[in-house]
């Protein structure tokens with residue numbers, strides 16, 4: 001399904017400040033058609049402006065998908081998306097969004113779950129907490145923040161049925177309440193799934209702590225909010241197999257940019273290697289994967305490449321485009 005066929009309109013019915021620099025935005029159907037249901041961990045593409053599309057996790061209870069709720073942090077290093085949301089989104093506005101997609105699914109196999117959120121990374125995990133509670137799963141839910149004013153949804157969580165499973169860890173608070181892997185991950189066992197979401201520094205810390213605690217690789221689930229280092233690398237030639245055109249990708253440009261400059265249209269969304277929209281089939285050659293969307297096993301197969309950020313270690317890369 002193309003991006004435009006996938007898009008629909010939704011009305012902003014409520015905007016609320018839920019923490020310093022964070023607003024929650026509730027969306028309802030803009031037509032008589034109900035919004036499609038979603039599963040915990042899903043995100044939607046939001047057309048923030050004519051030129052900007054960003055992905056935001058749905059953070060409400062997936063059992064009540066009559067509306068969608070997002071939470072958006074006004075990031076200091078915003079590439080324009082979050083700042084535009086904060087400055088221009090108002091109640092009553094109609095915005096274009098994509099259908100929910102889930103790259104961060106819950107494994108509902110009766111095992112124990114640990115949800116580990118850093119700051120705004122709480123969004124998909126809050127939706128997961130509702131779902132885990134609904135299916136009677138054993139789980140714990142941790143939120144780590146720099147300071148108390150940066151912790152969103154605390155009132156809601158306190159009165160939620162899973163409130164007693166929640167632990168808040170504040171960096172500038174007393175030592176004993178800070179997140180301590182030896183104590184807070186001591187329950188990790190072979191049937192424990194750990195779900196981690198947050199900014200890069202937090203992700204690096206939490207992923208390594210979960211591994212150290214004994215979490216099995218296939219039970220470690222992550223969602224990144226920012227891509228890795230996407231710039232630079234050797235130049236190489238990309239061959240667009242459908243037209244046979246050979247195009248040089250210089251070190252300072254992405255494959256997608258070169259294709260578009262040469263009139264070959266590509267589907268793009270996050271342009272950071274996060275969302276998977278631009279994945280393109282590889283027919284020949286060796287990609288140098290820089291995306292955080294594909295799993296390690298998928299990258300090893302080398303049959304798809306994220307053309308917004310990845311490059312090639314072979315001199316030529318033949319793509320099904």
Ligand code: FES
Pocket residue numbers: 267268269270271272273274275276277278279291293306307308309
């Ligand atoms: S556009 Fe999102 S991964 Fe490439």
